[in-house]
Amino acid sequence: MVSLVLAALATLLGPALAHGGLANYTVGDTWYRGYDPDETPSDQLGQPWMVQRQWASIDPIFSVDDPFIACNNPGVPPPAYIPIEAGENITAVYWYWLHPVGPMTVWLAPCNGDCAKVNVNEVEWFKIWEAGLLSGNVPEGMWWQKQFQNWDGSPDLWPATIPISLKPGLYMIRHEILSIHIENKPQFYPECAHLNVTGKGSVLPPTEYLRKFPGAYDPNDPSININIYTDQMKNTTNYTIPGGPIWDG
Template sequence: MPSFNAAVLALAASATVVLGHGHIRRVLVDGQTYPGYERWATQDQSDAVTWKFTTEDEGPVLASSINGPDIICHQGATNAAGSVPVAAGSQLQVVRFNTIGGFEHPGPEMHYLASCGDAGCASVDKNDLRFFKIYEKGLVQGGMADSPQWETQKWATTEIHKNVQPEGEGFVDTYTVNIPADIKPGQYVLRHELMGLHKADRGEAEFYPQCVNLEISGSGSQQPEGVSATDMYHGSDPGISLDIWVNLESYQIPGPAVSSISSKRYIGEETIARHHPRAYAHKTHPRDIKHKFPKLAV
């Protein structure tokens, strides 16, 4: 028979199993709103700026698929026709919608850009995209996992989620993306990605990538080379293969390092131990964690 501790940890890890499912509903720039692709919409969506996807439950790309095409812009992703005009050095807001409760999974937030080249983002082959990272934020405060409050062990996603807002039949979380000031103007795909680490201890880390077409203006000249999304992660990476239901002191964000095109301020100063080897190694299971999970979400 499983121990009480093991049973509670398993419950905590599975209780929010669908709370990360969702999609980018819209993108905001300078007071203008640009619509995202809505999986179940019946109206014309030719102006959608986010790439289409095929997953019916809007669920994750699993760790077992991180070296396949679904990791690029989500499951069965195809190009968006619309694009968001944005100036280098400015900000945009990505608004993610979820019918259950917003994105409640603990994990990092990452932003990547990839030039669409001469093909343009409406036509580029997603397998040709080469992404460079412009932002990352992971473990904000170490400590014992305390779902669903996340007041002790804090993550980029759980901190954003504390400002979740009700909207219609669901909820929205809003993420800010800063466009590097020195980037070369042109058409780019923004790859906005969240991770859910609640089941990573079972080898089931969850990835939630979504892509947005951008038309970046400016006078910069920088355009890092980047890497294919299918080569960015490996199942054995410390930031993918780990147990967060412990006294976690540090965390190594997976994927390439943030490009030098982004300022240090933007990289995320709160992120703990970005390049610390085996950064999650310290683990201390409590003797009794009943007080840690008083009201698990379902």
């Protein structure tokens, strides 16, 4: 496995700036390259450094029942894993993100073996991080999705901690941005990578934290099927993030 260190950063700036999506991951000072839909697939798929499942375009997933809501389209698995110890932070790196309204969540799923061989729609995901409306009202307030944007060319950084009590093993990590800026037309932007988690933990979450994609979301959930521009929303200062509770170990 080849991890991309800071020296490789310059090679990623060019094409990555042209789209919005999860481009890289960092653990400590080590950078790991994700898939780039602007580059030739054959130059990336199956490469020994690839840790992220393929996402072929910046187009969102529009339906909670779409099988690609799990790990984007087409979700071709990579050969490599990001090594990380339970209790460490993993940071998702975006070089550009446009939308300002909606929640962001991070999920894990144990593969119980090689993650390249699992069905992403059958594994059981659990949420380890979430952020939504931080202050103000729903249409005009400050969302974490807006706060993490940078417009000066510097990366948009999204850190999350792997629960310290998590049982070691091979996992998938799933980052999802849900954009709700268009009336009753939610846009899901998921990306998945593979992790090799080490540490002294021994725990997996109980059943009430587990979800499948599709299946985790109700299409009629008022946090998903929403028109943020109504008078009611202008007077609403709270937002319930869909997908159930966070498991932090």
